[in-house]
Amino acid sequence: MIRMICLFAAIAVAAPAAAQTALSIDALAADVVAGNPERQYLARQISLAQTGVAAAGRLADPEISVDFGEKRTDSPLNGQRLGDGPAFAVSILQPIEFNGRIPLRNAIAQGNVTLARLGLAQFDATLAGRARSLGYRLFAAGERADAAAAVAARMRSLAAVLVARDPAGPAPRLEAAVLEASAINAERIAAEAQAAYNAALYELNGLRGQPFPARVRILRPPSAPPPLPDVTVLADRLEVGNFELLALKAQLDQQGLAVRLAEKSRVGAITIGPYLTRERGDVRDTIAGVRAQTTIPLWNRQEGDVATAESRAAQGEAALIATRRRLLASLHADAALYRARSEALAKWPGDAPQHFAEVAAGADRAYRLGAVPLATYVQMQTGWLDAQTAVLETRAGLWEARENIRILTGGGEQP
Template sequence: MYSIFERSGWWRLVAVHGRIVLPLWLLTGCASYHAQPLRDHLPAMAKVEQAMAAALRHNHPASAHPVNLHAPLSGKDLGEIAVLLNPDLRAMRAQIGVAKAQVFAAGLLPDPQLALSADLPSNVAAGYYNAYSMGLSWSLASLFTRSADLHVARARAHSVQYQVAWQEWLVANQARILARQLYYLQEQEAVSQQAAATTDQLYRTSVQNLRLGDATITTTALRQIAWLDSQDRQLALRRQVTKVRQNLNKVIGLPPGMHLALRAPEMLKNFPDAAQLVPLADSHRLDLLALRAGYQAQEARVRRAILGQYPGFTIGFSRAADTSNIQTIGPSIHLDIPLWNRNRGVIAESEATRAQLHAAYTARLFQTRAEITALVADLHRLHQEITPLEQQVPQLQSAELRLRSAAAEHNVTLIDYEAVRSQALAKSLQLLALKQAYAEQQVALEMAVGLPWQQRGEWR
């Protein structure tokens, strides 16, 4: 007595066509599942320092001596380290792998479809046979749109690569800006600390002289006020230094409490006008290149949507036997009739998205040109403010030292000395603040132009 499987005729179907189906299954490589659990622990300090050393060796490949992470580092070094260690950038770079996988998927051909069925008559004694049918079909619709799908995926992959590179550029220059800000804040803190030590010494001397009757209450009170002001200024700058250092460590991807020694920033005095920098930005800024690639991807989507309005074909081949044991073999074709839909909704959405991207690119281009013009104007203004202070501040500092000695010998009044000392201190801090702003705006201009460091010679 045969089993249901044997009676149905499926065994004949498998026996006849198994020589074709089974090798196909064997030739198609099947992917296997591998778990990838999340890790919630942070890298050890040793690994962080190894990554920093690797970034510095990448910057200075000709250097034969080992990298000293405790030596003063330049903004360029910190920028490279930030690109390597920043957690957000490492997560964003995974998008490149996704985009490449989408390109791979867009180029794959569709798999054929195999359909098997059987009809089992309830009364086999009446001379009926078990009927079966087998059909093998393949959709040709994707063949007509494969080129457009590949164009979309490749353009999107280029857009993602440019977007990731632009974010790396922003993070690197943000680290450079914070490094310059931290350097000049530390310089201001050092000046304020020296001023606080001076006012503390003068105040203690005045208190001692007041006890001996050699000073007045007015003199002691003025020195006490000057000492309190200097303490407040020093503590305020210390808070700023701590905050900026933590922000810098966060951008780079370092532990919050890590201290890095910084090298003095390079200050450029000459730079072209905005009219010369704007064309460079149009051709070098990675975000503009990303928008162009995204627009090209959308152009391909519009073309893909247009192709989708044409009918899709599916061809096939079938073999069947009915309950009378009549064997049939024949081809088949399925055709989608574009009667009502005609892919009009997808076409309208694609064209509207293309118009939106066009407007976004125009707006970004306008914003870039306005930003470069404003930065160049700010740099010119800051340069005009810095130049006279660089000439006058050393003279004020020298006069303050001479008046300090004269005040100690009671040759000048305390009010006169305090007026000169406070103004000399204010102008010194103002000069450092202006240099800080100039250094930050200089990096901001390089960021807006979008030129890598090795290509800055083009506009220096």
């Protein structure tokens, strides 16, 4: 009965898997980036920042001033009122900035476009790296779950055969109990691997905007990635290609421009435009002309704005230094992890999981024929699971370290 349940469960899992579209790791990353629902909002930030560039180059809105009043005219000789009437004045003034302030505002707004593009590029690189890492984890968890389920089914099948035979003493029942206990442990490993598979699957589907239960089949990735360049070469690539550093440098450039803009703001803008004044008392007076006005930089109230801008620039310098130190530490740690796992994999045969799987299958046949004892059989089955877990986990960690280095150095094809 237990064997039939395991068989039906394996068929139920394998049936939908056969209809799945197989994806390579790189195809999975491209699919996640193309289907991610958050990316469209980051892409929209670029168009919004470009709108800010267009607005930064425009003149300030003109100002209109309207005055209403009453004119009364009295004679200076006898104080007699000569006449009274309405008076009004109208002026339209256009503020004009000079001293290079508009180009500075334009450069600051252009920096916002650069930051938006860097943000989108960093999001794409991080998203693709996370998708590849999850793809490796998904493949490893699936392989581990399949192997553990096969071992559990194999041991339960043997246990059922031993119990069905006529026992000649307590040995068959004891062997059946050992097989049952080993099958329980293998089923625990399969359940843990299935949980890890589901966790990676749900996160992947969330990233690519698909229903969480949608199944994905990952093609077998290469056994190991290519060798890693020297860490000094990677450090140079990090300096010129890391998105976080590039964004901080762009922000620092903007803060330098903001300091210059605050310094130039001490000299006020010139407001110029036509005006018209009309008064009517004993006679009608009309005055038309051009008015210009500006501020007198006497009290230097802009000194506080300059100090604030310089403080932000100093904070940006400190943030750049701290970020560079943190990123270099992460780069060295990932490079060391990459090389350590690469050296471990190099000591193991490339076909170690397949070799142990074949040996485990041979041990099953040999035990059924009575050629090997129970201890050797159980040790071979559990040894296959342990070896496969070690190889798969080491490869997955190796690929994850590579993806971290790829993101740190700018998200290129090769780190």
